[in-house]
Every structure is written in structure tokens, then in C-alpha cells.
Amino acid sequence: MINLLARADALDTADPLAGYRDQFLAPDEFDVVSYLDGNSLGRPLIATAALMGTFIREQWGGRLIRGWTDSWMEWPLQLGDRLGSVALGAGPGQVAIADSTTVLLYKLARAALAGSPGRKRVLLDTDNFPTDRYVLEGIAAEQGLELVWITVDPAAGIHPAQVADAIDEHTALVLFSHVAYRSGWLADVAEINRIAHEAGALTMWDLSHSVGSVPIHLDDWGVDLAVGCTYKYLNGGPGAPAFAYLRRGLQEVLRQPIQGWMGHRASFEMGAGYEPAPGSRALLSGTPPILAMVPLHANLDMLAAAGIEAVRAKSLLLTGYTLDLADELLAPFGVEVAGPRAPERRGGHVTLRKPGFQALLEPLWAAGVIPDYRRPDGLRIGPAPLSTSFGEVYRGLSALRDLLEK
Template structure:
């Protein structure tokens, strides 16, 4: 069992952290302990300059010629290749496009269409809402499919000859529970089904090995651990062996084989480009590229070790110092089964979360009763989590959360 840290031990861990130099690459305001990089990653210091340069030296000066001169047109694949390294894929299997929700739609329809006799999209109850909502929309659009949800411990047994695609989030957005990608993918393949993985809470925080798991399809957010900025474009992955078989239902011109031939009839591009739809958002992609650049010289072993160690110490400190205050761990205690955030249930989780934010400890609330603390290996320090628990303990001891203003719900929680 991990021992609760004291401040000196936390500082010693920071001093020995091989990633300690990465924090200097991010804008983190003084007085804030940012434990929400799993929702919106911090801004890389280079992002503002890069976007400014793009406006000044590319858009304003070279205007439309920039699509060629500055290879704006190649951005979806160029950035996709950088993400490929983070998720165990080949460079030509990943592209940046649209939002995670839209990419879910494109790949789910493509997967269902490639498995015409199979009527079920299988997922788990409590999956991230957009995943379930998009699956429901896909079923409604196609007309002859249904969405079935089965508790995760029985899900593999529920995959059968009627399953077209299994849709799962690798690391659960609320509990932080990490699924066994290799085992679930193998179980689906044994029944002839495809699997679509949502990597939003894994990519950038943990090594992912899509090819090693023989994964079929994946999507993920650019604005969480990839630090691409609010609403950053998302990515999609299609295994090379499936690319010729699957066709996007959003047959926009950027996915056409020859967009600038301006023909009347849609012909899908070969390769990953067929999953693009419209014109790429170049300003947003420039910011995302700066987020991706933060990973250039890091080892994923170091990322994984730090993510797990931060989580283990955080749990140990909270349990040692905040006992008797109705906090219940809802994340796996075993780091090997956990992503990079830790969640606790509390009867007044919303108010508690607001009281912490008011004191500079930024986590977030997930209805109905969870408070999440995200650890971004690139910039969260051990002293951060020590300080966060110090503040949490005080807020709980003093019942400082128990104030009406902390119960006022904002639009975004």
C-alpha cells in the first residue's frame, strides 16, 4: 500500500521526476492547483505565439496561397501522424477532423454498414453521454439497428453474432476505470464484431497500443491531455486493414479522392483521408499542434509511471487525512486498472467542488455525486497534490463547503 506523503517527500518525488522540466512549457496561473487537465488541458506557452504567427505571417500575408505554401491542407494527416505515436498506430491510420461526437457518428455508421446482417451496437450503461447519444442517433438514422447496453463485467459474454460494433470508452470519464482493450477487442473479433474505442481520457495520459491490441477504430478529444485548447479538433483512427472497406456517411469534399477535380459524384479517397469531411479549422489545428509538440521528447513509460504514482499518492493522502467526511473512492484502487484521474463520491460533491475551486484547487463535478481530480503527467507535481489534499482536508474539517453560494449550479460543471 502506498504511504501518505508529507510535503518533503512530495518535493523529493518532484526533484526526481524525469518529466519535471515539462511544466515550464505551460501557462499555469499562480495560486491555482490545476487538477482538471482531463477536461481542458492547460495552455502550452507556445500556443499564443504560434496562433499569432499563423494569423500574421500566413493568413494575413500569404492569404489563400497558404493552403499550399504552408501546407494547411496537409494538417489533418500531419497532426494525425503525431497522435499516432501516442496511441500505438501507424502514421497513415490517424487523422484530425471534426469533433469526437462527429467522428463517433462517422465511424459508427461506417462500421454498422460494413456489418449489414448485425443489428446491435453494444455499449455499457453510463458510458459518456455523447457516445450513447450518437449511437442512438445512428440507430435512428439507419432504422434497423438498436443500441444495447450491458454492465461492463458481463459485456464480453453479451457480444454475439448480432453485434455489429462494440462502443466503449477506454478510461471511464467518471470513475477513471480503464478497460482491457486487448481482451475486449479479442472477444469482439471472436464473434465477428468490430470495436470502436473512445480514447478521450487515455490519450496523452497513458500509453495506448491500438495496433498491439488489433484495434479496429478509435476516436478521441484534442482538448484534454493533448492540450489543444477549448473545442480543439478531435482525431480518428481506422486500422489500415479496414480503410478500404469502410466509408464515411458524411461524404464531404475533403474526403473525396480528388476534391479539386470538382466532379459531381462522390468517390471516397483511398486511405484515412476518406474520413475527413469539410475544410480543416487551421487556427485551431495550430494550437493543437503546439499541444502535441509537448510530447516530442517524453517517454511514455515516464508518463505512465507518473500518472499511476500521482494517483496512488493522492488516494493514500485523501484516505489518511480526510477519513470520516463521507468521501468514497469510486475509482479503481489498483493503478493498473485506472486512468489518470481519481474520483470520489460525496453527498455534497457539487458544493465541495465549488469550495475547492474558490480556494484554487480546480477539479470538477460529475452528476450526481462525483468529484474528479485529474493528473496530467506533463505538469501536475507531487507538491500540487500534497497542497490539494491539505486544502481538501481543511475544507472538510471546517465544513467550509456548506454554504448556499456553493450550491448555485453554473451552466458548465
């Protein structure tokens, strides 16, 4: 254990991103010793609190309705483009910030399916995040589609060979998560896209668990559609708006079904008949959630400054160190690693498994250690690279070890 602690110190000393930790809010009354749930809710930046105060006073309070023409009307696409450039590998005009991940997933899936007449199958995996499965189940029931379920090992994820086996000329759409929410498995997006496109299917990726921690190259990978949330590694705040990507070449072809005034070609003409706006603005429906987008400005600045490749490098060190701690401190108590070990298959979090973990959640919280619990027996350790030190991971897993020992 002394060795492991010394290693945390050495890793922290050598960490080129260590300085970013000071940019996060740590309230005076902060009782958190080790926050390991950056994969569920990212911490707020000091700049976010300041920016929100300024926004409420100066923009909402001072500019009032003029804010819409000043800049707010452009925020969904400007922030979308910025996100595309900083984290998604997406050229301009393809990303919009809006709604929730669930609603955007619905909109894009409906658009994709309406654009694939004659094809009645959707390929997805049994261990995708619940909302992804539920949304598609709802659409399938309404439209008489067949959902083709690929069974994956919950401790792993989707393999290209499984997709190749299950896909056929009736497949309209494949939907997977880039990083599996449970195991942290990092899918081979480019290869799965290649297989899907060979069969003539469209591809949709849920990026919620990868965006801001794993480099994404939507354009290069040939992704057709993607969605994701901004409240995990992007630190957007609880229930922050989501984002959608629709590849430029599909924008004139695919139409999302919730025709609202903000997706209209000319929102303020208020005329008869919906005419979709060109480009990614047609992904919008209702009034954009401006107030809730304020944090994104600060967060994208920080991510742009740090660089997603540097974030990934630290993330791999953090998850590697987590695996070592698990092996040395926790395995003796029967804790298993329920996810990939190979760096090229690891997302930003590590899942540990042991029957009875649920009972440890309360004492862990009481000790100021906050991992993420997933039924029935999983603890997810998600050390967000920009806000988490190696020492923090050590303190968290040591506390877990101490509880297991009791």
C-alpha cells in the same frame, strides 16, 4: 500531514518530467493554486501562445490562401500520423484530425454499421460518456438497431467477461471507452477486442480520457475504429478538433456517410460525383479546422520529447499519491474512492465521492483549487503529468480537507 507534504517534495525532486511544468503558461494574474482538471481541459503551453501569434501573422496573414498548398491541406493527416506515432501506437495513414469527437463517433459508427449488413446489435455500457451513448441511440432509432446495454458499476468499468456474456453473432459493433470518464477505470482493450473479433464484431474505442496520459497500442491491440479528443491531456484548447482512427485493412471497406469536398479523391477538381479519397483522407468532410489545429503542433512536440511511457509512469505516481491523500486526509470525513485502486486498472484520474460535494465546488474555486465535478456526488482529480506537481495535488486535497473540516 507533514509526512504527506514531505513525500510530495520528495516526489517532485525525483520527478524526471518536473521541468516540463515551466513550459506551461501561468499568467501574471494566475489565481490557481492547484489545477486538478487536466482530464477535462489541459493548460496552454507557452509555445502554443507564441505559435498561434506567428501563425496568424505569418501563415494566415502573410501566406493567405497560399497556405493551403504550402502545407494546410496535409495537416489533418500529418498531425494525425504524428499523433498516431507519439500517442496511439498507430502506423501512418490511419489517423485524421477533424470535426469533434461526437461527429467523428457518428461517422465511424455509421461506417461500421453499414459495413456489417445482417448484424443488428451494438454492444455498449451504461456508464459510457453521454455523447457516445446519445450518438448510438440516434443511429439505432433510425436504423432499427438493437442496443445491448452492459450495466457496469459506475465506480469501475467494463470487464471482458461481461462482453463475452453479452456478445453474439448478431453483434455488429462494440463501443467502449478506454478510460471510463467517471471512474477512471482502464479497460482491457486487447482482450475485449479478441472477444469481439471472435464473434465477428467490429470494435470502436473512445480514447478521450486516455490519450496523452495512458499508452495506447491501436495497431497491436487490433482496434478497428477509434475516436478521441485533443483538449484534455493533449492541451489543444477548448473545443479543439478531434481525431479518428480507421484501421488500414478496413479503409477500402467502410465508408463514412458525410461526403464532403475534403474527403474527395480530388478536392479541387470540383467535378460531378463524390469519389472518396484513398486512405484516411476519406474520413474528412468539410474544410479542416486549421487555426484550431495550431496548438497540436506544440503539444505533440512536447509529448514526443517527454515520451508517453514516462508520462504514464508519473501519472501512476500522481494517482497513487492522490489515493494516499484521499485515504489519509479525506476518508476520515467520509470521502470514498469511487474508482479502481490497482495500478493496471487506473487511468489518469481518481474519482472521489461524497454526498454534498457539489456545495464545495464554489469554495474550492474561491481557494484556487480546481477539480472536476461530476453529478451527483463525484469530484474527479485529474493531475495532468506534464503540468502538475505532487505539491499541487497536496495543496488541492489539503484545501478540500480543510473545507470538509469546517
